[in-house]
Amino acid sequence: MVVKTRDYIRIPPTKLNKSLEEAALEEFKAKYEGALISLETDRRENISNTGIAIAVLNIDVNPVGILIAGDGASYHRAEADILVYIPFINEIVEGEVVSVTRSGLYINLGVIDGFIHINQVSDERVAFDPARGSLVLEESRRHVERGDVVRARIYATGLMPGKGIRIHMTMRQPGLGKLAWIEETRE
DSSP states (O other): OEEEEEEEEEEEEGGSSSHHHHHHHHHHHHHHHTOOEEOOOTTSSSSEEEEEEEEEEEEEEEOOOOOOTTTOOEEEEEEEEEEEEEBBBOOOEEEEEEEETTTTEEEEOOOOOEEEEESSSOOOOOEETTTTTTTEEETTOOOOOTTOOOEEEEEEEEETTTTTEEEEOOSSTTOEEEEEHHHHHOO
């Protein structure tokens, strides 16, 4: 989703040798990219009201700035379009397993890691194998380890104090799981 954001941006004296647009874009990127963004959304929809700013796409800067005595910087009103990732309930995602723990899997979704609890990996009983650093499905002897690519469904999102957005996912549905398993069932 692309959102429009208005803010006053501080252009430090070290950047006064650049064009106003270039300096303002750099400062906007430093301030917003990777930050949590709170949005106004309709609560009846399955969309979170919090997302992660991925990129500042463009900026429009008022050339008339404000100067504050003793600061040395200029402050300009700016408006920018920001690309924001907003995870939503029931979204199907694919990502690489970046960590396997006793409690489950951490999956890289590109801009953030999601979590799949060990009970949400499969309908089979799942155990942690510390020797391999993987999760093993006890009946089929299949395993999930770091580097595997999986498909999962988001079933909950929330804010964790000091950690940002937490995304909970499941692989316990048809068409979900380790991509190699899904390909096996198609053949």
